[in-house]
Amino acid sequence: MEKSVSSPFIRFLLLNFFSEKSKQVTVILFSIIIIFILSSVLFISSSIHHSIKEALQAQPDFVIQKMRGDKQIDISERVSDELIEIPSISKVTPRVYGRYFIKPLGKSFLVVGVDFFDVQSHRALEKLIDSTNLNNFFKMRDNMIIGRGVKRWMDANHYDNNLTFFTPKGKSITLKAFSTLPKESALVSADMIIVPIDTARKILGVSKRKVTDFVFNVPNVLEWEIVTIKVSALDYDLRVINKKESYKAYSEYFDFKGGFFLSMFLIVLVSFSLILYQRYSQLYSIERRQIGILRALGWSIRDTLKLKFFEALLVVFISYAIGVLLGYIFVYIFDAPILKNIFLGSFNIEIEPTFTPVVDIFLLSSIFLLYALPFIASVLIPVWKIATTNPKEAMV
Amino acid sequence: MIELIELNRYYDTQRERFYALKDINLTINRGEFVLLNGVSGSGKTTLLTLIAGMDKPNSGIVIIEGEPIIKLPDQHLSKFRNQHIGIIFQHYNLLENLSVYDNVATPLIPMRLSLKEIDKRVKESLEIANISHKASSLASSLSGGEKQRTAIARALVTKASIILCDEPTANLDKANREIFLKILERLHKLNKTIIVSTHDPIFNDLDYITKIVHIVDGKIAK
Numbered sequence: 001m002e003k004s005v006s007s008p009f010i011r012f013l014l015l016n017f018f019s020e021k022s023k024q025v026t027v028i029l030f031s032i033i034i035i036f037i038l039s040s041v042l043f044i045s046s047s048i049h050h051s052i053k054e055a056l057q058a059q060p061d062f063v064i065q066k067m068r069g070d071k072q073i074d075i076s077e078r079v080s081d082e083l084i085e086i087p088s089i090s091k092v093t094p095r096v097y098g099r100y101f102i103k104p105l106g107k108s109f110l111v112v113g114v115d116f117f118d119v120q121s122h123r124a125l126e127k128l129i130d131s132t133n134l135n136n137f138f139k140m141r142d143n144m145i146i147g148r149g150v151k152r153w154m155d156a157n158h159y160d161n162n163l164t165f166f167t168p169k170g171k172s173i174t175l176k177a178f179s180t181l182p183k184e185s186a187l188v189s190a191d192m193i194i195v196p197i198d199t200a201r202k203i204l205g206v207s208k209r210k211v212t213d214f215v216f217n218v219p220n221v222l223e224w225e226i227v228t229i230k231v232s233a234l235d236y237d238l239r240v241i242n243k244k245e246s247y248k249a250y251s252e253y254f255d256f257k258g259g260f261f262l263s264m265f266l267i268v269l270v271s272f273s274l275i276l277y278q279r280y281s282q283l284y285s286i287e288r289r290q291i292g293i294l295r296a297l298g299w300s301i302r303d304t305l306k307l308k309f310f311e312a313l314l315v316v317f318i319s320y321a322i323g324v325l326l327g328y329i330f331v332y333i334f335d336a337p338i339l340k341n342i343f344l345g346s347f348n349i350e351i352e353p354t355f356t357p358v359v360d361i362f363l364l365s366s367i368f369l370l371y372a373l374p375f376i377a378s379v380l381i382p383v384w385k386i387a388t389t390n391p392k393e394a395m396v
Numbered sequence: 397m398i399e400l401i402e403l404n405r406y407y408d409t410q411r412e413r414f415y416a417l418k419d420i421n422l423t424i425n426r427g428e429f430v431l432l433n434g435v436s437g438s439g440k441t442t443l444l445t446l447i448a449g450m451d452k453p454n455s456g457i458v459i460i461e462g463e464p465i466i467k468l469p470d471q472h473l474s475k476f477r478n479q480h481i482g483i484i485f486q487h488y489n490l491l492e493n494l495s496v497y498d499n500v501a502t503p504l505i506p507m508r509l510s511l512k513e514i515d516k517r518v519k520e521s522l523e524i525a526n527i528s529h530k531a532s533s534l535a536s537s538l539s540g541g542e543k544q545r546t547a548i549a550r551a552l553v554t555k556a557s558i559i560l561c562d563e564p565t566a567n568l569d570k571a572n573r574e575i576f577l578k579i580l581e582r583l584h585k586l587n588k589t590i591i592v593s594t595h596d597p598i599f600n601d602l603d604y605i606t607k608i609v610h611i612v613d614g615k616i617a618k
Binding site: 006008009011012015016019020289290292293294295296297298299300301302303390391392395 | 441445448450451470471474475477478479481483485489490491493494498501502503504505506508509510511514550554
């Protein structure tokens with residue numbers, strides 16, 4: 001080290017830093033744990049946000065539902081003729097979907113009816129399943145495409161490949177699992193069952209001339225507001241939801257349900273209490289004496305603060321690099337076991353998502369600042385206090 | 397030259413004002429060897445601390461080499477202390493986790509010297525203090541005498557003209573005391589101003605002492 005470092009200050013900093021191994025190892029280990037948890041939480045959160053954004057990108061710009069007494073009701077197919085009259089709307093797609101409950105087991109699935117002849121639905125599905133398979137799927141009427149959560153649930157309950165649904169009219173429909181949706185979309189599709197639109201009508205009890213909602217696109221975002229006003233004017237019972245609102249609703253759901261803020265709060269709280277403990281425990285007196293000696297030898301308050309600042313920065317950098325790397329591996333390679341339950345534990349069926357790696361400068365800076373600022377402050381404030389007192393008293 | 401004019405240092409308690417030093421007037425010329433005598437608690441260490449600029453008097457002035465050091469801001473006062481004053485403490489006050497070499501080099505860090513210059517100065521000081529053979533040893537592994545010599549080397553390394561010693565022989569055996577005195581004599585010959593605060597009688601018979609100051613209850617005895 002002596003020959004490789006040309007600055008006396010840096011040489012002294014490194015010598016002093018590595019000569020207090022036991023103290024530094026404790027602080028660094030603790031810091032790594034904090035940064036690992038912090039980065040894992042932020043990686044999961046940003047990955048979820050990214051997945052929602054991606055999933056919603058494939059979704060239409062507008063969803064139109066009919067509400068009565070705060071309850072969604074089926075809507076006549078003829079409404080599409082009125083919607084198509086509005087300038088900026090060129091194509092309206094009817095949809096049939098809804099929750100199918102298996103009461104004794106306390107589970108529910110999202111049944112989505114897809115119209116083979118509808119280009120938009122077809123394209124959206126093609127993004128998930130290759131087109132050859134998709135054509136085969138539509139040829140056989142008693143097939144369904146299931147999410148990974150549904151697949152796991154069926155396997156666990158020995159359902160083989162078939163699932164029997166009971167319609168509101170008391171008839172039974174048995175569908176065969178044709179394919180499983182990919183792991184990458186599990187966050188939004190885990191409990192999904194995709195069936196032909198007529199089958200969905202039967203399972204959910206939707207009349208022939210009715211649908212659950214309409215969807216359409218308006219490419220020019222500036223027109224979204226006026227389109228919303230015009231659709232609402234058609235019938236005050238119509239509820240207009242645009243893609244931005246859906247993203248906001250999803251994000252709020254995961255932020256809140258996932259305990260993101262709670263985790264952040266706990267991490268900051270634990271950081272502070274442990275750092276303060278470290279500063280004011282037995283290490284404090286050793287550090288106090290060292291600062292007193294340096295001051296007596298002619299180190300100014302500024303010199304002393306500079307030494308301790310860079311010492312703290314070294315701890316932060318080492319911990320940050322290792323902590324973030326561990327967090328990345330934990331979340332993106334091992335899919336964050338245990339921790340993911342904070343975010344996804346409220347799902348009615350177990351889902352096994354794959355977190356898409358999302359690492360941006362803002363995210364990395366946030367992790368760094370959230371830890372570095374309180375840590376460095378908690379080091380420098382006591383150092384400054386000691387450095388400004390009589391060195392003789394500090395050395396005692 | 398060191399001038400102390402009307403120096404007072406007191407501490408207020410709830411009941412009374414306690415004077416650690418009262419009405420101190422003292423002039424020490426360059427190259428003098430001054431002995432501050434007095435029992436424990438008489439105020440010797442407080443006087444050394446004020447000369448070193450590590451504490452400030454409640455009233456009075458400390459002038460060193462024509463500079464009223466009390467009025468200097470921290471940045472300048474620290475630099476002044478670093479360049480002009482070397483201190484040898486009773487309990488050595490070494491950085492125990494660093495080697496003898498690095499302890500001696502510590503006061504040179506704020507001086508922004510090159511590593512080569514630092515190396516030269518440290519080796520010279522280790523030689524004068526007769527501790528070169530322990531340069532790479534950890535301070536924590538040294539005996540009392542070796543720690544004392546390391547502290548001497550550290551006080552010399554900045555080429556300070558003033559050396560302050562606070563009860564330097566209090567923790568040394570007879571052999572190490574004699575070694576220490578020989579080093580002090582050598583420093584005196586180098587025209588350093590040396591101020592020793594002690595109540596050890598071994599200093600009383602030294603023929604190179606130029607001034608003995610008796611301090612009793614914070615005052616200089618006539």
